[in-house]
Amino acid sequence: MKSPEELAKERLARIEAAVNLEEPDRVPFSGVGGDVIAAYAGITQEEFCFDYDKAKEAIVKFNRDFPCDWTFAAGFVGVGVPPFTYAFADDPDVSATVGMAMFGTIHDIIGDTCTRYPGREIERNCSPQFIGGKFMEPEEYDDLIEDPVKFIAETIIPRICRNMNTPRKAMAAMIRLGMEAEKIKNFAIEVGKELAQLGYPAIPITLGYTPLDLIGDGLRDELNLILDLRRYPDKVKKACEALVEPILKAGLALKPLGVKYAFIPLHLNEYLSPELYNEFYWPYLKEVILGFAKEGIKSFVFFEGRHDAHLETILELPKGWGIAYFEKTDVRKAKEILKGHTCVMGGVPISLIVGGTPEKIDAYVKELLDEVKPGGGYILATSVGIAPRETPVENIKALIEAVEKYGKY
Amino acid sequence: MLDEILKSIVEMEEEEAIKKAKEYLDGGGDPQKLLEVCRDAMGEVGARFEKGEYFLSELILGGEIFKQIMEFTLPKIKGESVKKIGKIVLGTVKEDVHNIGKDIFKVFAEASGFEVIDIGIDTPEEKFVEAVKEHKPDIVGMSCLITAGVTSMKKTVDKLKEAGLRDSVKIIIGGGRVDESVKEFTGADAWADDAAKGVRLCKQLIGVEG
Numbered sequence: 001m002k003s004p005e006e007l008a009k010e011r012l013a014r015i016e017a018a019v020n021l022e023e024p025d026r027v028p029f030s031g032v033g034g035d036v037i038a039a040y041a042g043i044t045q046e047e048f049c050f051d052y053d054k055a056k057e058a059i060v061k062f063n064r065d066f067p068c069d070w071t072f073a074a075g076f077v078g079v080g081v082p083p084f085t086y087a088f089a090d091d092p093d094v095s096a097t098v099g100m101a102m103f104g105t106i107h108d109i110i111g112d113t114c115t116r117y118p119g120r121e122i123e124r125n126c127s128p129q130f131i132g133g134k135f136m137e138p139e140e141y142d143d144l145i146e147d148p149v150k151f152i153a154e155t156i157i158p159r160i161c162r163n164m165n166t167p168r169k170a171m172a173a174m175i176r177l178g179m180e181a182e183k184i185k186n187f188a189i190e191v192g193k194e195l196a197q198l199g200y201p202a203i204p205i206t207l208g209y210t211p212l213d214l215i216g217d218g219l220r221d222e223l224n225l226i227l228d229l230r231r232y233p234d235k236v237k238k239a240c241e242a243l244v245e246p247i248l249k250a251g252l253a254l255k256p257l258g259v260k261y262a263f264i265p266l267h268l269n270e271y272l273s274p275e276l277y278n279e280f281y282w283p284y285l286k287e288v289i290l291g292f293a294k295e296g297i298k299s300f301v302f303f304e305g306r307h308d309a310h311l312e313t314i315l316e317l318p319k320g321w322g323i324a325y326f327e328k329t330d331v332r333k334a335k336e337i338l339k340g341h342t343c344v345m346g347g348v349p350i351s352l353i354v355g356g357t358p359e360k361i362d363a364y365v366k367e368l369l370d371e372v373k374p375g376g377g378y379i380l381a382t383s384v385g386i387a388p389r390e391t392p393v394e395n396i397k398a399l400i401e402a403v404e405k406y407g408k409y
Numbered sequence: 410m411l412d413e414i415l416k417s418i419v420e421m422e423e424e425e426a427i428k429k430a431k432e433y434l435d436g437g438g439d440p441q442k443l444l445e446v447c448r449d450a451m452g453e454v455g456a457r458f459e460k461g462e463y464f465l466s467e468l469i470l471g472g473e474i475f476k477q478i479m480e481f482t483l484p485k486i487k488g489e490s491v492k493k494i495g496k497i498v499l500g501t502v503k504e505d506v507h508n509i510g511k512d513i514f515k516v517f518a519e520a521s522g523f524e525v526i527d528i529g530i531d532t533p534e535e536k537f538v539e540a541v542k543e544h545k546p547d548i549v550g551m552s553c554l555i556t557a558g559v560t561s562m563k564k565t566v567d568k569l570k571e572a573g574l575r576d577s578v579k580i581i582i583g584g585g586r587v588d589e590s591v592k593e594f595t596g597a598d599a600w601a602d603d604a605a606k607g608v609r610l611c612k613q614l615i616g617v618e619g
Contacts, residue, residue, distance in 0.1 A: 035557055116506050122531065126504045127557045223509070226469045230423060271465040305585060309464070328602075350586065354559055355594025384586065388557040 007199025011069040015203070015379065019298065019323060019343045023376035027369060027407035030345065030379055031068030032353065032396060034386030035127050040065070040393065046119030049078050049104030049128055052187040060194045066396050071200055072385060078102040079130040081112045082209060082218035083160060087153035089246035092253035097181040104128065105183070109176045111163035114218075127386070134221040135159045138228060141235035144219070145242045152246075156219060206254040208264035208292060208299060209247050211240035211284040216268050226271065229280055240284040248291040261300045261322070262292045270305030277310050289317060298322035303329060311337050327383045335372045345379040347372060348399065353382055354391050358398035365402035373407065380407065410438070411446045418450035419457075421467060423474050430478045440485035443478070451475055451520035455605035465513075468604055472516035494522040495615045498540045498578075499550040500532035502561035507554035510584045514550065514604040521608050523548075534561075534568035541574050547615045550607070551597070553584040563595040570596075579614040583607045 002010070010025075017024035038048035041058035048055050055077050063071050080102040088095040098106065104117045107128075116122045116129045135156050136144065143151045157164055164170040192202055215236070216225040228236050251262050264285070272281055289299040299322035307329045314324060315338070325345040326334055335344045347368050352361060365380075372378050380403055387396070410433050417426035433443060454471040457463040483491075497518055501511050508530050515525050528540050541549060549569070551562050562582050569575045580597040583604075592600040599614060601607035 122506060123504065127555050129506050129555060131506055223469055223473075226466050227423075227473055229466065230421065230470060271469070273464040273466060276464070276466055309461075349588060349590060350556055351559065351588050351590035351594065354556065355563075355590050384556060386556050388560050390560045 004199040008201040012201035018379050021377040023409045028069040028379045029403040030070040030072045030381040032387040035389040036387040036391045037062045039389030044124045046124040078128045079115050083152045083156050086246050089149050089250040095250045096253040098177045110161040112161050136219040145238045148242045149246050204259045206251045206259045206262045208251045208262040211243035212281045213267045244287045262297050263300045265302040332371050343377045348382045350382045350384050353395045361398040362402045366406045369406045415446050415450045419453045426474050440482050448520050458605040493524040495547040496524045497548045497550050498526045498546040500528040501530040501552045502558050503533050505553045505558040506530050511552040514607050517604040517608045534565045537565050538572045548579045551582045566596045
């Protein structure tokens, strides 16, 4: 029986070998999470999003019974409000404490209108959901370009947050956030401690964003932004350029905590033709990735949807820049193009875990690993980490066993 | 003139397309013909998407141009009935509050000549059942974005079976997290993760050439 320390060391070495494009002892496995964590603990989604103790217990129980190498989903109990993160880009201590917190408690305090939480706007067992909204008019691009942090903090936040739309309400909300920050910090520390006892390595992660996604998700709404690309192309590009610095500043606020990776979830990548991607999206995403790299932080990019049309652009980054986590892009094809350059992650459709059988999962993983395992530089994960609450636990077990069975080098 | 309008829509020239469509109607053009041309243009946009020449951004912009032209064209077709090729009851399934996929599909389905009855987001299974009873559609379209929606889709199909309505309709599911496994799991007849494919499959499901 390995001690938790030995186990954590082994798991970390496995992940780092893959990121460094080497062959570890076994293919590292990033586990599933999401709604199923609460369901497995017998608590509601509402409790999971609003009760730190219950959430912690649920996370620990799930990670004890469904071991993996990287509990990427741990501690992640809600959905965030992107502009809120960047409103505090010039105040790293604030940004590091509440700017990136994705908890129902924060939702209650600020009263944001761009997320929906269980037991609040939606039924108590629903997934927390981000829906966005239009909080900025096209005439305001100039204000955003001139001083993005000021514009987001002083103009956008009052529009998004019902509890921050007058100076008095905003002051009260900020004090409440300050009081909540201690609880959030304790939650993170406690979860970390308990996971360490289970042999999980500590891999602190910060958050990055693609400038165009920040405009689409947080300011203009994605559909309006798609139209803006044709109607106000120059303004959109200037705004993207202006957002690079605050995105990096907010992300780097966590650097003193020993952060090694910046998670950057992409959204509009799949929406754009190569022409639009290369004009409005990629140059600024690349600046963010290279900006983190300069500070010794590798990027961990989630390429939502199909990224096939833009795969080759990844080769413009320096070798070993980070992790490319693919959702619906065929990882076999991605591995072929990116081998020796980029660590590839993903490969198992979440639908297979939700609706398949242990036998099907075993056969699928065997075939997948035959193809993508050789040469290393690969982390196995489901296409998205959020498993619905009815996900059969025997399927999650089957996935874990299949990686153990077929993943050894 | 109509050819130019078609070309402008297909080439994503928003201002040009709208301007020409207005000129055409102001010059006494036939709104029914304009509608048909716009539908053809949307068909071409969908076809280019399926060939990989166009992306979601073009589907969205194309849909926006179509909607804008319809705003001033449809009121002029009053009295004459616009021929429909089929009826779809469409909704985002229970627990999912996203409307983006559903709304993009809806524009393309309407542009293809379907009558679409939109029953909204976070739609309980019973509401789908009632809508099928009331509207007697050819097709039920279910949308979801989040993974929880996948199980809601299965429950909705099961409810339609229980109500004895399953065989009276074709069921198509759509959305970012939907694939062949989800289709099998839910018991739907077809799946699509983009609007162009979705509309083509709807036509196939009711035996109209796509």
